[in-house]
Amino acid sequence: MSTTExxxxxxLANKEYKYGFVTDIEAESLPPGLDExxxxxxxxxxxxxxxxxxxxxxxxxxxxxxxxPHWSNVKYEPVDYQAISYYSAPKKKPKLNSLEEVDPELLKxxxxxGISLEEQKRLSGVAVDAVFxxxxxxxxxxxxxxxxxIIFCSMSEAIQNxxxxxxxxxxxxxxxxxxxxxxxxxxxxxxxxxxxIPKGVRCPMELSTYFxxxxxxxxxxxxxxxxxxxxxxxxxxxxxxxxxxxxxQLHAAxxxxxxxxxxxxxxxxVQNWYAGxxxxxxxxxxxxxxxxxxxxxxxxISWTQVETGSAITWKxxxxxxxxxNSIGEFYSVAVTNNMQQADTGTKMIHIGKNTKSTIISKGxxxxxxxxxxxxxxxxxxxxxxxxxxxxxxxxxxxxxxGAHTFPYIDIxxxxxxxxxxxxxxxxxxxxxxxxxxxxxxxxxxxxxxxNGYCKEVFKELPMEFAVEAQKLLSxxxxxxxx
Amino acid sequence: MLEIKNLHVKIDGKEILKGxxxxxxxxxxxxxxxxxxxxKSTLAQVLAGRQEYEVTDGEVIYNGxxxxxxxxxxxxxxxxxxxxxxxxxxxGVSNTNLLKTAVNEIRKYRGLEEYDAMEFLSLIKxxxxxxxxxxxxxxxxxxxxxxxxxKKRNEIFQMAVLEPKLAILDETDxxxxxxxxxxxxxxxxxxxxxxxxTIVVTHYxxxxxxxxxxxxxxxxxxxxxxxxxxxxxxxLEEKGYDWIKDHADExxx
Numbered sequence: 001m002s003t004t005e006x007x008x009x010x011x012l013a014n015k016e017y018k019y020g021f022v023t024d025i026e027a028e029s030l031p032p033g034l035d036e037x038x039x040x041x042x043x044x045x046x047x048x049x050x051x052x053x054x055x056x057x058x059x060x061x062x063x064x065x066x067x068x069p070h071w072s073n074v075k076y077e078p079v080d081y082q083a084i085s086y087y088s089a090p091k092k093k094p095k096l097n098s099l100e101e102v103d104p105e106l107l108k109x110x111x112x113x114g115i116s117l118e119e120q121k122r123l124s125g126v127a128v129d130a131v132f133x134x135x136x137x138x139x140x141x142x143x144x145x146x147x148x149x150i151i152f153c154s155m156s157e158a159i160q161n162x163x164x165x166x167x168x169x170x171x172x173x174x175x176x177x178x179x180x181x182x183x184x185x186x187x188x189x190x191x192x193x194x195x196x197i198p199k200g201v202r203c204p205m206e207l208s209t210y211f212x213x214x215x216x217x218x219x220x221x222x223x224x225x226x227x228x229x230x231x232x233x234x235x236x237x238x239x240x241x242x243x244x245x246x247x248x249q250l251h252a253a254x255x256x257x258x259x260x261x262x263x264x265x266x267x268x269x270v271q272n273w274y275a276g277x278x279x280x281x282x283x284x285x286x287x288x289x290x291x292x293x294x295x296x297x298x299x300x301i302s303w304t305q306v307e308t309g310s311a312i313t314w315k316x317x318x319x320x321x322x323x324x325n326s327i328g329e330f331y332s333v334a335v336t337n338n339m340q341q342a343d344t345g346t347k348m349i350h351i352g353k354n355t356k357s358t359i360i361s362k363g364x365x366x367x368x369x370x371x372x373x374x375x376x377x378x379x380x381x382x383x384x385x386x387x388x389x390x391x392x393x394x395x396x397x398x399x400x401x402g403a404h405t406f407p408y409i410d411i412x413x414x415x416x417x418x419x420x421x422x423x424x425x426x427x428x429x430x431x432x433x434x435x436x437x438x439x440x441x442x443x444x445x446x447x448x449x450x451n452g453y454c455k456e457v458f459k460e461l462p463m464e465f466a467v468e469a470q471k472l473l474s475x476x477x478x479x480x481x482x
Numbered sequence: 483m484l485e486i487k488n489l490h491v492k493i494d495g496k497e498i499l500k501g502x503x504x505x506x507x508x509x510x511x512x513x514x515x516x517x518x519x520x521x522k523s524t525l526a527q528v529l530a531g532r533q534e535y536e537v538t539d540g541e542v543i544y545n546g547x548x549x550x551x552x553x554x555x556x557x558x559x560x561x562x563x564x565x566x567x568x569x570x571x572x573x574g575v576s577n578t579n580l581l582k583t584a585v586n587e588i589r590k591y592r593g594l595e596e597y598d599a600m601e602f603l604s605l606i607k608x609x610x611x612x613x614x615x616x617x618x619x620x621x622x623x624x625x626x627x628x629x630x631x632x633k634k635r636n637e638i639f640q641m642a643v644l645e646p647k648l649a650i651l652d653e654t655d656x657x658x659x660x661x662x663x664x665x666x667x668x669x670x671x672x673x674x675x676x677x678x679x680t681i682v683v684t685h686y687x688x689x690x691x692x693x694x695x696x697x698x699x700x701x702x703x704x705x706x707x708x709x710x711x712x713x714x715x716x717x718l719e720e721k722g723y724d725w726i727k728d729h730a731d732e733x734x735x
Contacts, residue, residue, distance in 0.1 A: 434570045435580070436553070437563075438583075438584040448579065448583060449574070452574025453573065454574075
């Protein structure tokens with residue numbers, strides 16, 4: 001590698017996080033620390049019914065018996081769970097029917113992020129349920145959705161207004177006993193989104209939520225539950241940016257998807273949380289449990305993710321293919337730069353007959369980062385005719401980063417057909433020079449190459465998200481490649 | 483248009499070009515010939531801005547500008563085009579996408595409005611005919627899985643779209659069969675105007691039957707040892723490079 005290439009990599013790596021600012025809204029927070037009292041207070045602030053508090057406490061007691069797992073290919077300082085504040089809400093409690101009632105400070109923040117709600121409402125027809133810190137402050141398009149029987153609201157509202165659905169489905173895909181972080185989330189989750197699409201309804205718009213971590217020292221424990229009844233369809237978008245921060249912020253979300261007979265859920269994520277500075281200081285720990293149950297016959301669950309942020313990403317959006325002929329898909333672009341670490345992938349569990357899964361994973365490593373794909377394909381004994389296709393590609397930018405692939409394949413039925421392909425490539429100096437010689441700057445050259453590399457995943461994203469994802473990728477890799 | 487004065491170039495501490503002097507006017511075609519290792523490709527790469535080469539002395543003036551101070555992309559935007567000897571593969575990047583980005587970057591640099599999709603499409607449709615390029619190559623990833631001939635033809639196609647002022651063809655004839663050679667040469671000839679100039683770097687005289695040069699320069703051991711008209715290429719072909727070597731060694735002796 002030439003010295004020029006190195007210089008360019010450094011320049012790119014040195015660009016500051018573009019969305020680093022803190023919104024000045026007074027937060028009402030619980031003091032740091034976690035015990036049963038904290039959970040009772042949290043539940044009381046949210047006026048939760050008794051059954052919810054009970055569930056939280058059970059989860060908490062179970063969590064106390066668990067140990068933080070350390071099997072992933074990431075390294076980080078131990079998390080002090082007693083130093084985290086488990087609740088923070090914008091102080092001016094808004095009851096909102098329209099955007100005019102939203103705190104102007106908040107709207108300004110959204111505008112800075114380029115995700116102005118007005119813009120979104122007007123231009124893209126996307127219904128936005130904005131989760132700001134822990135409380136939903138604006139829910140739009142609710143009315144037209146409710147005419148179809150669709151419920152799209154915050155988890156807190158769902159607990160109040162649709163307890164029967166929450167009781168029936170919450171924890172049915174990711175029980176609180178599932179893992180350390182899921183147990184913690186179940187005990188202290190602050191808010192999140194709830195979506196219910198009734199039988200035979202095709203949700204007419206992309207549902208979208210922007211999460212934003214704002215108050216310092218506030219762990220974010222989002223909880224999302226999406227249910228598609230028989231024959232229903234929904235596409236859900238989740239996108240995130242967060243302000244610059246020195247302390248590490250823990251984010252341990254749980255997302256559960258349930259698709260009944262002939263139902264389809266498409267879940268897309270663009271994640272751009274603060275990744276820390278170029279020396280790895282600060283940044284978000286993103287330890288997420290995302291899982292979808294394709295319970296019904298012919299049901300389908302697709303995960304598409306573009307992961308560019310966080311100091312540490314640790315997540316495996318998975319599909320449990322229970323229904324006969326059910327389909328699971330996972331499309332992922334994970335970018336790491338500077339000191340970022342990502343251990344991400346998926347699990348496809350084939351249980352029903354004739355189940356199919358597809359895994360397309362594109363890892364991009366730059367700077368001194370480490371990017372791991374970890375995926376499991378499991379076919380149980382009675383899962384006749386299971387099919388899986390996996391493709392895991394790694395792209396290296398510079399010579400100080402790492403890419404790793406950990407595929408686990410566990411087949412218990414001889415009729416299964418499993419394909420796994422993997423490649424590793426590097427953006428070459430020759431490629432950059434070639435594009436330079438055509439009048440294209442190094443930065444644009446890298447974008448061209450990287451976007452070309454990620455094409456298969458981007459085409460799975462809804463149009464407006466695909467554009468945003470491409471922009472995000474350029475921002476993430478700015479100055480990173482030579 | 484281009485004036486190279488006493489150009490000295492090193493790579494990995496080894497001097498490759500040892501004082502090149504060359505003047506090229508608009509409307510001219512110059513052929514640079516020479517045996518393997520004489521520095522022909524180095525000259526092409528240095529003009530295009532490849533960074534590994536260290537210019538130790540001399541200067542290159544291009545349309546009144548100090549070319550060596552410009553970044554490779556700015557040279558391209560100023561109208562310098564290099565048809566690569568070994569075009570690189572760009573998996574996932576379609577030919578169309580590369581060209582659209584390139585055309586618009588160049589237009590932006592020149593203060594022109596960017597082409598929209600329709601304008602761009604009509605431009606490339608028109609240019610494809612010049613090199614008899616198949617439509618299917620447009621949507622394929624740049625050079626990926628292209629045959630040697632397709633790669634070279636694709637270089638000339640890019641040249642046709644970008645319309646450079648100074649085109650440098652680095653061994654464009656290598657790996658081409660006679661039909662492909664004719665197509666490529668035809669394309670280059672059709673692109674020739676009074677305003678642009680072409681440098682044809684080649685080992686063999688063959689290409690020069692189709693792209694007829696105004697001047698032929700023979701490069702040997704990092705220096706231009708002989709210059710002449712198009713007949714010099716024929717003479718070289720007939721007598722071989724040994725003739726020039728003897729001749730050059732006589733001069734330097």
